[in-house]
Amino acid sequence: VDAALTFRDDLDGIDWRKLKRVLARDNFDNGRTPRQYQLSFENSYATCLVFLGDRLIGVARLLSDGVCNAYLVDVWTHSAFRRRGIARAMIERLLRRCGGQHIYLFTDGHVEFYHRLGFKQRGTGLQRIVGTWLENDAR
Ligand SMILES: CC(C)(COP(=O)(O)OP(=O)(O)OC[C@H]1O[C@@H](n2cnc3c(N)ncnc32)[C@H](O)[C@@H]1OP(=O)(O)O)[C@@H](O)C(=O)NCCC(=O)NCCS
Numbered sequence: 001v002d003a004a005l006t007f008r009d010d011l012d013g014i015d016w017r018k019l020k021r022v023l024a025r026d027n028f029d030n031g032r033t034p035r036q037y038q039l040s041f042e043n044s045y046a047t048c049l050v051f052l053g054d055r056l057i058g059v060a061r062l063l064s065d066g067v068c069n070a071y072l073v074d075v076w077t078h079s080a081f082r083r084r085g086i087a088r089a090m091i092e093r094l095l096r097r098c099g100g101q102h103i104y105l106f107t108d109g110h111v112e113f114y115h116r117l118g119f120k121q122r123g124t125g126l127q128r129i130v131g132t133w134l135e136n137d138a139r
Pocket of ligand 1: 089
């Protein structure tokens with residue numbers, strides 16, 4: 001990966017309004033408020049944010065029980081910076097923090113990308129939304 005990029009595993013000083021704006025402009029906003037973005041990142045087991053100068057160009061985060069099960073979410077590389085190994089580098093950083101654990105994820109359209117990172121399809125995914133999507137006290 002480009003040496004000019006900074007990979008951060010902290011969330012110090014993140015402007016959550018700006019983060020939402022950047023993701024939305026690149027069609028990767030699922031409707032969370034800035035506050036919901038903040039809480040979802042802060043409550044994650046591990047996060048990775050990638051910057052080129054002060055420009056955010058990648059995010060990924062991992063939920064984990066710290067022992068056996070982890071779940072990868074919010075994997076995004078800015079569309080102008082794709083296919084340069086950024087998402088691979090983010091995910092490898094996150095996975096270094098959950099050795100010995102099973103990592104799960106859901107994806108709609110990026111099966112080949114995850115295959116290249118060593119993920120294999122397994123079982124059947126099921127999901128359920130409790131109440132109404134994103135309607136909770138996080139706002
Ligand atoms: C999927 C996504 C995160 C990949 O990011 P990226 O930084 O371009 O990925 P990388 O450059 O690290 O690619 C890693 C490997 O996957 C391959 N790859 C990347 N995107 C791919 C795609 N769309 N289809 C097939 N292979 C792909 C790369 O060629 C590379 O292979 P290699 O290391 O064997 O050469 C990016 O396309 C993205 O942000 N998409 C929109 C958001 C999204 O849908 N995220 C996934 C949510 S589940």
